[in-house]
Amino acid sequence: MPLYPMLGRSVVLALAITGSSVGAATADVTIGVLTPLSGKGASYGQQQKNAIAMFLEKYGDIGGPAGKLQLVTYDTRGDNAEAINLTRKLIDSDQVLAIIGPQFSGEAEVSFPLAVRGQTPIITPMAAKAGITAANRPWAFRFALTTEKVYGPLLDAWLKKQAASKPIKDVVIFVDLKDAVSNYDAKTVFPPLLKERGIKVADTISFQTGDIDFSAQVTRAKSLEPDGVIVSSLFSEAAHVVDEMRKQGMNQPVVGAIGINHPRFITVGGTATEGVFAASDFFSENPKPEVAEWAAEFVKRFGDRPSNAAGEIYDTLYLMRECIKSTGVTGNNVKEDRVKLRDCWAGLKDAEAPLTGATSMDKNGDGTRIPTVLEVKDGKFTVVQ
């Protein structure tokens, strides 16, 4: 073989080896984070930002060959198109090993296929619409519970309480058409669960995220005189609906879908929210010592009670860190590391996370754990016994 090409090849090889060993000394494990810091869902996003800050302080150092945890955080503004662009950016140009996010089911639906094409594990901490992980196997996961796992126990607890005073025979469902998971819940998840329990749906009345005037919808619901009301929307609209209901003299008991799991539901809705039922796997008033301490620190530092969004992203990050430690990924071989992390997530069984307890991943990539049924009492979410 002629000398020069051989020399050239050796030089290139030598450079490559030194290059990668230099890389090994300084490579940090990079994880992408997608969260709505502004626009729709900024409440959730800002809380997540605070939870991330707390997490990095406590757990940012992974130790061993993985070094420090590097997070690349992007603001999706709650916008599906933005989520698509940012997912692509994280996978291709930032070369992250995994992505945590996006927040909303609508965003997740459009981002997940990109992660599958890019062969990157993607875990949404909160999107709760059923089916989106199953459609994107094996790379997509969901930390939160899908809604049908939550509403069964929720409805049972609610009906049990109402049976003592006035049993529920029919309900009106208020739905936010613009929010993917609320829409899906009201149309697909609640009706069969209600039917199983012998309850009729008198009507499904709609509004949209961002609406402020609900007088028409509530008047229409009032004229139907239902026994109970289900509100399937995000916390702000739900708080206004409940407020409008009480203003117009509708005193029926109310059950909220998972969108209302946010302390601002009570701040915005005020006394109208008393007695509303909800279910969540994380709530800030949880008396368990780890949660109570964490929540107290959150309030002290950020002045705001932590919501589901904060608790779930904290625990998702925790489990991600556990996976990084157990698989020993270092960020040197992005493609292989992504596969390792994916398999770790798929195999999670009873993995303990500080705020939500033990989590397992089912075969669809959905998280399973036991939700807590809550009721708003004296301006706080309290556990229903």
Next chain:
Amino acid sequence: MFLQQLANGVMLGSTYALAAIGYTLIFGVLRLLHLAHGEVFMIGAFAGLQAALIWHFGPLLALIAGALGAAIVGVLIEVIAFRPIRRRGNSHLAPIVSTVGVGLVLQEVMTKLFGSEQIAFPSGLQKQVFDLGFMSVTGSQLFILGTAAVSMIALHQFVTHTRYGMAMRATSENIHVAAILGINVDAIILVTFAVASALAGVAGVLVGLNFNAISPFMGFDMGIKGMAIIVIGGLGSIYGAMAGGLILGIAEVLSVAYLASSFRDAFAFGLMVLILIIRPRGLFGTGIGTAR
């Protein structure tokens, strides 16, 4: 239920009407669409909110604070964004584009200052409910109706019985002849902006009081609806804006009540298109005075 829905619609419609009146006043005098008027409405709401939070003003004083805040911003917009561009030439498009820019800037500034979330308006008005049997109204809804009625009557008096009002009507009929006849057209334009913005500010505070939700993005919606209303009512006609606002409010509420909320905007703008087809000059539009 129908009467209650009608009442709901009238309440909603009166806030729309107040914002739309300002739109049509500015269009009448300048023949230009003030596309940042929705943001002026939003700033009025925030000004009222700050007054209520910082100085603990009651609803009435918050209204005045909102009107003043909006008026100041409105005049500033005229001086900074409208006037220099108007002077430059006869382009009808450039001032409108300038207002789009102003609107965006205002939105972003308010988002930086207050965050992009909906903020609750502290008020004690809402909780009293008056039950009339076939329908019920809350204290805040009556307040809205009262304020809107008083504002519109005051405006009517101003426009018909004061010298400034007459000068405004003259300017809107023909700006050049008015100038020749000795009217200080620049001053009148300032007054128009101040009055229009003050009304929008009042509408903003009313919306905040009644719906208890203020956000930096609330102006965008109002801006678009305002345009629909002035087209329905007739460009440049104040009474058209009042009627148009009520019609739009009632149409929206009834479509939500009897159809579904996804039809709400379709209905509102469908109505606008229908009216344009049947009566292009709008309900109260005169057909004259639009030619220059």
